[in-house]
Amino acid sequence: MKVTPSDDGTYFVESSQKEKHYVVDPEEPSCSCPHFTVTMKKKFGWCKHIRAVKDFVEGRDEETYEKIKAVVKEKKGIYLDELSGLFNREAVDDLICKGELREKDGKIISR
Numbered sequence: 001m002k003v004t005p006s007d008d009g010t011y012f013v014e015s016s017q018k019e020k021h022y023v024v025d026p027e028e029p030s031c032s033c034p035h036f037t038v039t040m041k042k043k044f045g046w047c048k049h050i051r052a053v054k055d056f057v058e059g060r061d062e063e064t065y066e067k068i069k070a071v072v073k074e075k076k077g078i079y080l081d082e083l084s085g086l087f088n089r090e091a092v093d094d095l096i097c098k099g100e101l102r103e104k105d106g107k108i109i110s111r
């Protein structure tokens with residue numbers, strides 16, 4: 001899901017149909033999608049677009065994942081501390097959990 005920051009602190013999130021964008025305010029949180037306004041707001045207080053924005057803010061979006069994987073590949077292994085200095089540690093952990101990266105001899109390497 002493509003997330004684009006806007007000037008006023010809200011974010012545009014591309015819908016799955018791609019021709020639509022929803023406006024997400026992660027502080028409130030709120031989303032302009034029908035799913036959120038009709039059901040999710042009362043039940044859970046979030047929807048997948050709000051989740052996507054939070055992940056984006058925390059550096060846990062697809063774009064960041066790709067960058068992390070590119071760095072690991074380029075360096076042919078990198079120490080976790082060094083990688084955590086470049087990217088959000090949570091995002092690195094996500095990739096390890098997903099099996100896209102793994103640890104070997106103290107270094108993070110590609111699968």
Ligand SMILES: [Zn+2]
Nearest residue numbers: 031033047049
């Ligand atoms: Zn939504």
